[in-house]
Amino acid sequence: MISNGHRRFKVALACVGLSLAWAVPLSANSASADSASDDAAIQARADALLKQMTPEEKAAQLTQYFYLQPIPAANKPALEALRTTGLGSLLFVTDPAEVNRLQRIAVEQSRLKIPLLFGFDVIHGLRTIFPVPIGMAASWDPALVEATQAVAAKEARAVGVHWTFAPNVDIARDPRWGRIVETAGEDPYLTSAMARAQVHGFQGPRLGAPGHVIAGPKHFAGYGASLGGRDWDEVELSDSDLWNVHLPPFQAAINAGAGAMMAAYMHLNGVPAAANRNLLTTILRDKLGFKGFIGSDSGSVNKLVTQNLTRDTQDAAARAIAAGLDIEMVDPGKLAAMSKLPAAMAAGQVPQARVDEAVGRILKAKLRMGLFERPYIDEKAVEKTLNDPAHRRLARIAAERSAVLLRNENGVLPFDKRRIKSLAVIGPMAASAKDTLGPWVFEQNGASAVTVLAGLQQKLGKKVRISYSEGVRMPARMFPSPSATADKVPERPPLDETTEIARAAALARDADAAVVVVGEAMNMISEGGSRSSFTLPGRQQELLDAVVATGKPVVVVIFSARPLHLGETRAQAILDAWYPGSEGGTAIANLLFGDAVPAGKLPFSWTRSPAHAPNYYAQLISHKPNPVNGRYWNETSAPTYPFGYGLSYSTFEYTNLRLQQPSVPKSALVVLNVDLKNLGDRTADEVPQLYIHQRFGTSARPARELKGFQRVTLKPGETRSLRFVLSPDDLRYWSSATNGWVNNASAFDVWVGGNSEATLHGIFELTG
Ligand code: NOJ
Numbered sequence: 123m124i125s126n127g128h129r130r131f132k133v134a135l136a137c138v139g140l141s142l143a144w145a146v147p148l149s150a151n152s153a154s155a156d157s158a159s160d161d162a163a164i165q166a167r168a169d170a171l172l173k174q175m176t177p178e179e180k181a182a183q184l185t186q187y188f189y190l191q192p193i194p195a196a197n198k199p200a201l202e203a204l205r206t207t208g209l210g211s212l213l214f215v216t217d218p219a220e221v222n223r224l225q226r227i228a229v230e231q232s233r234l235k236i237p238l239l240f241g242f243d244v245i246h247g248l249r250t251i252f253p254v255p256i257g258m259a260a261s262w263d264p265a266l267v268e269a270t271q272a273v274a275a276k277e278a279r280a281v282g283v284h285w286t287f288a289p290n291v292d293i294a295r296d297p298r299w300g301r302i303v304e305t306a307g308e309d310p311y312l313t314s315a316m317a318r319a320q321v322h323g324f325q326g327p328r329l330g331a332p333g334h335v336i337a338g339p340k341h342f343a344g345y346g347a348s349l350g351g352r353d354w355d356e357v358e359l360s361d362s363d364l365w366n367v368h369l370p371p372f373q374a375a376i377n378a379g380a381g382a383m384m385a386a387y388m389h390l391n392g393v394p395a396a397a398n399r400n401l402l403t404t405i406l407r408d409k410l411g412f413k414g415f416i417g418s419d420s421g422s423v424n425k426l427v428t429q430n431l432t433r434d435t436q437d438a439a440a441r442a443i444a445a446g447l448d449i450e451m452v453d454p455g456k457l458a459a460m461s462k463l464p465a466a467m468a469a470g471q472v473p474q475a476r477v478d479e480a481v482g483r484i485l486k487a488k489l490r491m492g493l494f495e496r497p498y499i500d501e502k503a504v505e506k507t508l509n510d511p512a513h514r515r516l517a518r519i520a521a522e523r524s525a526v527l528l529r530n531e532n533g534v535l536p537f538d539k540r541r542i543k544s545l546a547v548i549g550p551m552a553a554s555a556k557d558t559l560g561p562w563v564f565e566q567n568g569a570s571a572v573t574v575l576a577g578l579q580q581k582l583g584k585k586v587r588i589s590y591s592e593g594v595r596m597p598a599r600m601f602p603s604p605s606a607t608a609d610k611v612p613e614r615p616p617l618d619e620t621t622e623i624a625r626a627a628a629l630a631r632d633a634d635a636a637v638v639v640v641g642e643a644m645n646m647i648s649e650g651g652s653r654s655s656f657t658l659p660g661r662q663q664e665l666l667d668a669v670v671a672t673g674k675p676v677v678v679v680i681f682s683a684r685p686l687h688l689g690e691t692r693a694q695a696i697l698d699a700w701y702p703g704s705e706g707g708t709a710i711a712n713l714l715f716g717d718a719v720p721a722g723k724l725p726f727s728w729t730r731s732p733a734h735a736p737n738y739y740a741q742l743i744s745h746k747p748n749p750v751n752g753r754y755w756n757e758t759s760a761p762t763y764p765f766g767y768g769l770s771y772s773t774f775e776y777t778n779l780r781l782q783q784p785s786v787p788k789s790a791l792v793v794l795n796v797d798l799k800n801l802g803d804r805t806a807d808e809v810p811q812l813y814i815h816q817r818f819g820t821s822a823r824p825a826r827e828l829k830g831f832q833r834v835t836l837k838p839g840e841t842r843s844l845r846f847v848l849s850p851d852d853l854r855y856w857s858s859a860t861n862g863w864v865n866n867a868s869a870f871d872v873w874v875g876g877n878s879e880a881t882l883h884g885i886f887e888l889t890g
Contacts, residue, residue, distance in 0.1 A: 167494075168485040172478055174234060177464035179207045180481045184443070185458040186211035186241060186417065186451045189224075194455035208232035210449050210484050211239040211285070216248070216567055218501045221282030229497045236485070237493040241417075241451075244286035244324075244335065245304055245562035246270075248277040250513035250704050251569045254560045255290060255316070256683045257524035257700030259306035259725040260768070262809040263833045264319035270520050271323025273513050275335045280507040281567075282499045284491050285336040287384055287417075289320035291371035292341060295736040297729055298351025300651025303561060303683035303701070305346065307725030308738045308765065310367050311828040314374035321378035329381045330490040339375040340384035341419060343401060344368050348388060351735055353652040356389040362821070364405075365856035365863075373410050381414040381487060385447060387422050394429045396422040397438070402446030415483035416446060421453030423460070436462035440471035448480040508568075514705055521702040521709030523807075526722035527695070527769040534675045534694040536716025536771055537635060544587040546629040547575045548669055549639035550596050550662065551681045557641075558681070560701025561648035565607060569704060574639050574679060577707025581715065589633060591626035594619045596643040597660040608645035619661050627668040630676070636669050637714065638693070641681035644701060656687040656732050666691055679710060685728040685762065698722075719771045721807035721833065723877065728763035739765040739878045740824035749825065766811050766828070766877035772802025774836075776810070776875050779884045788865050788888040792848040796874045796882065800836035809833050812846045813873045813880060814853070819866035821857040826878055829853075846874070853888070 175183075187200060189212045203209065204227050215221050221240060228238045246252045252270040253261075261267065271289075278286060290304035291313055306316035317339060326334035344364065348355040359368065372383075385402060386395035395401055396418045406412045426438035439459040442450065443466075452458045466472050488494065527535070551557045551574070558571035572580070575590055582588065595617050603609050630636040640662040646653065657663065666688075670676050676693040680686060681701055688696065697720065699710055712718040729737045737759060741749070750760035775798070782793035798810055812830035816823040830846045854865045867890035873880040 164486050164489045167489055168482045171234060171236065171485055172482060175481065176207075177467050179234060180477055181460045181463040182207040183210040183236065183481045183484045184449050184463065184477075185209060185460045186213055186449055187458070188213055188420075188452065188454040189215045190454055196455050196457055200458065200461070204228055204238075205231045206233060208234060208236045209238060211241050213241040213451065215240055216242060216281045216283060216564070218281050218499055218504045222498050222501065225282075225497050237488055237497040239284050239484070239488055239491070239493070240282050241285040241287060241338075242278060242283045243288065243562055244274050244278045244283060245288050245290070246560070247274045247517070247563075247569070247703065248281065248283075248567050249508035249569055250274075250277060250517050251559045251563055251571065252517050252520045252703045253524040253706070254303050254562075254683060254701045254703075256303050256305060256307060256725060257702065257722075258520065259312060259316050260526050260700065260722040261520065261523040261833070262312070262723055262831055263523055264315050266520060266523055267316055267319040268323040269516060271320045272326065272334070273516055275324045275326070276333045277508050277513070278335050279333050280499065280504050283335055284493070285338055285382055285487075286324055287338050287340060288324070289317055289337065289339055289375070290341070291317040291339045291375055292346035293368050293371065294346040294726065295738045296346070296351035297656075297684035297726060298652050298654060298732050298735050299346060299348060300353055300647050300653065301346070301649060302726070303647045303651070306371075308727065309725065309740065309828050310370040312725055312831070313371040317371040317375040318378045321375050321380045325379060325381065329379060330492055336381035336414075336487060336491065337375070338382035338384050338417060339372060339380050341386035342383050342395060342406060342416075343372060343386060344390050345386040345388055351652050351732075353650055354387055358391055360858065361861065362856055362858045369405070369410065372406075376410050376412045380412075381490070383412060383414060383416045385416055385418050385422065387419045387425070389429060394422065394426055394431050396447055397426050397431055397441040397445045399445040407446060415448040415480070415487055417449045418442065418447055418451050420451045421456060423447070423450040424453065424456055435459040436466050437471070439463045440466040443472050443476055443480060448483045517703050518705035518708050518712075521699070521706050522712055522718040524700060524702070524722050525709070525713055525720050526698040526724055526767075527720040528698055528763055528767075529694070529696040530769050530771075531694040535677060535697070535714060537714055539715055542586055542634045544589070544633040545578065545582070546626070546633040546636040546669075547578060547588055547590045547639070548593050548626045548630065548636055549665065550592055550594055550660075551641055551643075552637070552639040553590065553592065557644050557701065558706040559644070559703060561608065561644045561651070571704050572707035574637065574707045574710050577709070577711035578637070578714075580708065581711040587633075589629040591622060591629050592617065593622055593626040593665040594661040599646065603645045604650040608648075623661070623665050623668050626665060627672055630669045630674050631672045633674065635675040635677065636672070637677050637679060638666055638669055639679045639681065640666060641686065642684075647683050653684070654732055656685055656729075658686060658688070663689055663691075666693065677714065685726070687731070716771065716804075719804060719806040721768065721770055721809060723766050723768040723809045723811075724763055725765070727761040727765045728767070730757070730760070730762050734759055737761060740827050742822050743825050764878045766809075768809070768877070770802075770806045770808065772800055772804055772806035772838075774808045774876060775799045775801055776880070776882045779872070779874055779882050781872075781884055781886050784885070785887040785889060788853070788867050788890065789850055792853075792886055792888075794846050794872065794874075794884065796844050796846070797841055798834065798836065798844055799841040800838060803838045805835060805837050807833055807835050808876060810844055810874055811877065811880065813878060814848070815871040816853070816866065817869040817871065819868045820859050820864045821855065823855060826873070828878070
């Protein structure tokens, strides 16, 4: 149940040359009639091709190689085979001329002239970079999320990419886990809304729509629940966790039409996901109804040997295919396990029909994308698409709408433009383009960023004297990140941090206010970015303390994607900007000076300490119901900020929760209204959130669960009556008592408010 600001976004979408047409479902009849005949035609073409294929050509279609320069010697023969057997897919090629060159080989030289599918990690933009996905989730604005991923798709398709390994719809309940940055956080309902929006944005109105790409939700399934938040470690999930928490976002992505899916790396309940038949076939195909193709994560078929599942790589290829996998992503420098598939077929290790089904799915994706008719891209049009100023405008709006204001004592923000004549801008992230962009941004695509320092300079011009100190350097990781480019830092002269901290404090003392930009460097999060501490890395805390000690107003801007321990910092304001992307600095300058009003809300509980993780809000009520004090004897386990939390420059009042009917049959809709008033003197957005609690039933249910939200704009003094509707689908859950879905007749609490600790309360009954 989401009502989103479609109307407001018409303007933004018009700016980026997108229409809302794609967000509006086509009339059911015509759509299904068309797609049925399309489906039949595509199936017939795929079948005709399949009949002509040798086992080697089939295995090649089930293979996806990295294409990174210089090409590792071990990969050269396989890439040469593009000329003969063809190849399913390549990833990481985004140079338009190279895309066309390689495609020409596939289409003009290989025996069956089957085009290549180009895949890439388009996570939060290609040239124009939007805030990282956790930031986009913090906007609580699916229409915006859809618009940003539509732009990402447009840029990606322009350079020749057909398939993105996104969205990441893993549930991240343990913020030690680095990949939280790519997710929508801890909540299945919010993550499902973001999953749907991203799939629609990437794919457009239908799979194969021009200017769009195939969405590949990942990582199926449960990757976010790794032991200790350690990346890649095993996952043990009960069916109840799987069905109630981890699978709903995948179901949402599938219902939105996702054309691909990526199987996870790790063991789920002892079986690596890439060869987990229960996961890939029984659950994904039979129960969730997925119709697209399933790809592996990088190298994970070969690694079935490492993970102690299979005897050798031939066995690995056979078991992955038998389990339901369709295409293997091969680690750079390795030979595809699928190269052994012909031998496995000859030895009867894998059913022929299953191989043909997999090949058929890859061919159908290529046919759907129109690659047989239009294999090449227009190289001359690329730069114009990538440099569209409307894309940058949307990036600015996205960064403004994703920022979360965590603290604002004495209304220090927004800064008063008349009073601030000098500003000290401090911190290792303040002028770092790389950290403004965040992870999953690749040099080869030429992204650039307006840093916080540059954004403030551009906004304030000569009217305000701006001084700058880097303060301290980001320390190196103890263990390098898996991506060498992430750790690559430009050569710079060494910094005497003790002297620089003193200089930064002097600059603050000499200014009307200080903006301190601290956090975790972009290579300290994401894949291989798990961390067992929430402190500010290096000497950033010392820097912050020295600046705060000046007694000047201090605003902390955080770049991070997990809760950070800001100690006892006395800074008056804290704005979490995530990794805000290409226009991050422009957006932050607008937010600090009140030309944009923060309204983002946390998509995770700001866990006080990594020792508490996981500590999400939707927990069961125990026999000792006091949820936060006394769970540990040494400190409270309450999060520093609750899920859904975020301040505004305005304040809001929630009143008058009224249920249309206090008691309804469990097959009917529950309808309620709430009045929301903007008490402040400026127009501002608020995100009303609806939480429920089922009091008794087949299983015990969490203390609170998000079941609705809206992002609304209210004028000063305006009151709006908001309507929420709960359907039986919103109220069902999977019970381990019956091993199935249940809708109980029960009593329910309902709360509506600005975060997960909302107090405005009502009660309704569902009758049998
Ligand atoms: C490994 C990551 O787990 C996956 O998410 C990504 O898409 C691939 N590498 C390709 O970069």
